[in-house]
Amino acid sequence: MRLLVALLCLLVGVSLAAPKKTDAQIKEQRTALKKLESDLAKKREELALIETEEKGVLNTLSLLDQNLNQTRIYITELSKNEALVQKAVEQLSRDIDSLDQKIAVRKEAMKKRVRKLYVNGRYSDAEVLYQLLTQKGNPERQAYWVHHVLNEDRIQVETLTSMVQERDEKKRSEEEHLAELNRLRTKKASEEKGLVNQVGSQEKMLLSLKHDKAMQQRALQEFERNQKVMQKLIEKLEEKRKKEIEAARKAEEKRKAEAARKKKQKEKEKEKKVVEKPKKTIAGSVKGPKCMPLEGEVISNYGLQEHPVLHIATRNLGVEIRGKRGQSIRAAAAGTVAMVAEIDGRGPSVIIEHEGGTYSVYGHLRSIRVQEGKEVRNCEEIGEVGDIASLNGIKLYFQVSEGTQTVDPLQWLKSK
Template sequence: MRHWTAGFLLAACLVSSLGAASQVSADAISDKIEKERKMLERLKDQIEEKRKQADEAGKKRDSLLQGLQTLDERLVQVRHANQDVSRKIRKKDQEIETINQQITKLQGSIRQRRDAILARLRVQYMEGRSGYWKTLLASDSYGDFQRRLQYLSAVSERDYALLETFKSDVNDMEEAERQRESARAGMRVYKQSTEKQLHEMSSVKKEKKVYLTKITQEKESSERALQELEKSAVRIDSLLRELEQRRRAALARPPVAGTQHRGVKGMLPWPVDGSVISYFGRQKHPTFNTYVQRKGIEIRASEGSLIHAVMQGTVVYADWLKGYGLVIILDHANGFFSLYAHASKILTTVGAQVTANQAIGETGDTGMTKENTLYFELREGTEAVDPMQWLTKR
C-alpha cells in the first residue's frame, strides 16, 4: 500500500510537470506569433508608406507642366475678371459724365428760371397788391377790359408754368445727384475689386516665377520639364500630321471657293508688333540653360497686344497645351499651318473662318515663359519652316 501511494504521487508530479512545461511552450509560441504579426503589420505600413511616396513622386514627376498650367489658368481667370471690371469702370465713368452733363444743363435751366421768377416778384412788389385790379380798372371800354383780362390770365399762367418748371428742374436735379452718388458708390466698389484682383494677379505671377525658378534650378525638375515640353511638341506634330492627312484627302474633292494662295516669301504680315528674342533652329532656351531645336520664333510684345492671323484660314485648335499655354492653330487650306502660343486670351473658336490680319487672340505669359511673348510657328504641311523667311522684312 505504501509502495502504491508513493508511485501515485510520483506519477502525479510527472503529469503536473509535463502540464506546466506544455503551458510554457504554448505561451512562448503565442508570443512569437504575436511578435511576427506585429512585425508583419509594421512591414505592411512601411510598404504602404513607400507606395504613397512613390505615387506622390509620380504625381510630382507628371505634374510639372500641369502645375504651371494651373497657375496660368488662375492668372488668366483673374486677368479676365480684372478686364471685365475695368470695362464696368469705363461704363460707370461714361454714366457719371452723362449725369454731370445733365446736372450742368439743369443748373443752367434752374438759374434762368430763378432769375425770371425773381424778376416777376420784383414787378409784383413794385405794383403792390392792387396792381392786378389797377390794370383792369384802367380799361377804356369793355373790349379793352377783355383784352387786359386775357393778358393778365396769360401772365398768370406763364408765371404758374414757370414755377412748375422750376420745381420740376429742381426735382430732376436732386434725382440726378442721387444717381451720380449711386454711380460713384458703384465705382468705389469696382475700384476696390480691381485692387484686390491686381493684388491676386501679382501674387500668382510671383508664385509662377518661384515655380519656374525651382524647375530651372533643380536639375531633375529641369530635365523632366524639358521631357514634358518635348511630349507637347510631339503632340503638336501628331495633330498637324492628322490635319495634313485630312487636307490631302480633301484635295480629291472640288476646290473650295476662296482657297488661299500660297503667298510670297517675305510678304506675310507679322502676327504681333514686337521684337524677336528667339529664332528658328538651334537656339538657347530662354528658360532652361540648354540648347534646343526650335521650330518657330518668339516675339516679345506688350501684354494684351492683339495677335493677328498671318493668312486667311480656319481655326483648328484653340485651347490649353502644356508648356505652351493658350494655343491657336490655323489651317490655311494651301498646305500651310500657323501656330500661336503663350496667349492670355483667345478671341476665336474652333471651326471659325478668319481673314488675314484678323485679331484671333491677345499676347500673354502663359506656358513656359517668364515674360509677355508670342511663340509663332509656320508649317508647310508638317514641316516647320523659318517664319523669318516668310514674314515681311522689317
C-alpha cells in the same frame, strides 16, 4: 414769356446733353467691366483648382501668367470707369450749382411778386384785363394778351417747380455716382493689392523652377510632349492630304477611262475639251506673296535655344512674336483652313494648308474668326492675339512645316 420759357428749356436741354453722353459711356464701360469680371472669376477658379490638384508645371505657369494679365487689364478698365464717373460727378456738381443760382433768382422774383400783390391787390391785373376786353382791335390778339396775363403767374410757378425737380434729380444722380465711385476705388485698391500677391506667387514658382531640378525635368517633359502633339497633328493633316491626292488621281484615271470608252462609241461626235486642275505635289514651298502674321518683337526663335521662362535648353518648332491686346493675326499666305482646335501648349489655334503641302500654325489666339474648310487670302485676318496657354504674356506662336518637316518661319517668309 413763351419765348423765354422755350429758351429756358433749350438751355436746360443743352446742359443735360453732356451728362447723358457721359452716362452712356459709363454704361458701356460698366458692361465691359462685367465681362472682364466674369473672365477673371473663371481664371481664378482654374487657379484655385490647381492649388488642390496635381497639375503640370507649364499649365500652372500659364494660368498664373493669364491671371496676371487679366488682373492688369481689369485694373486699367476700373481706372477708366473711375475717371468717367468722376467726370460725371463734377459735371453734375456744376449743374446743381447753376440750378441753385437760377432757383435763388427766381424765388427772389416770386417774393417781389407776392409782395406787390399784397400791397396792390389784384386790381391792377383786373384793370389791365378790362382794358383789353373793352378796347377796339384784333379780337385774336386781345384774347392772346388776356390769356397771357391770366397765366403769367402760373407759368412762373411751374417753371420754378420744374427747376427744383430737376435739381433734386441731379442731386440723387450725384449721390448714386458718388456711391459707385467709392465702390470702384475700393475694388481697384483690392485688385492692386491682389496683383502684388499674384506677382509674388509667380516669382516664387519661377524661383523654385530655377533651382529645382525635378521640376525642371517635369517642365521639359511637358514641353516635349506638347511638341510631339503638334507634330502628330501635322502628320495627320499631311496623311489626309496625300489620301485626298490619291483619291483624286484614281478619280481622274476613272474619268479618263470612261472618256476613252465614250470616244470609241461616238467617233463622229466632236471631242470635248477637258480642263484639268493642276495636281498637288507632296511637298514644296508655297508660291505667291507672304505676309508677316503679326507685327511685333520676336521673343523666341526657331531651333535649339534657352527657353525664356523655363531657362532650360529646348528645341523650338516655331517662333514666338510679342503682341498687344487687340492686335489682329493674319494668314501668312493664301490657303485653306485645315484645322481650328485647342492644342496642348498652344491654346486656341489655327492651322492653314498652303499649296504644295505646306502648313502654317498660329497659336495662343484670344479669338478665332475663321472655320475649317474656309479659303483665306494672303494677309487675311484670321483672329486676335492672346495669352491662353502662354507662359509669358500676350504673344503669337507661329510655326511652318513643309510636309512633316518644320522650317524656320522667318526664313520661309523671306523666300519667294
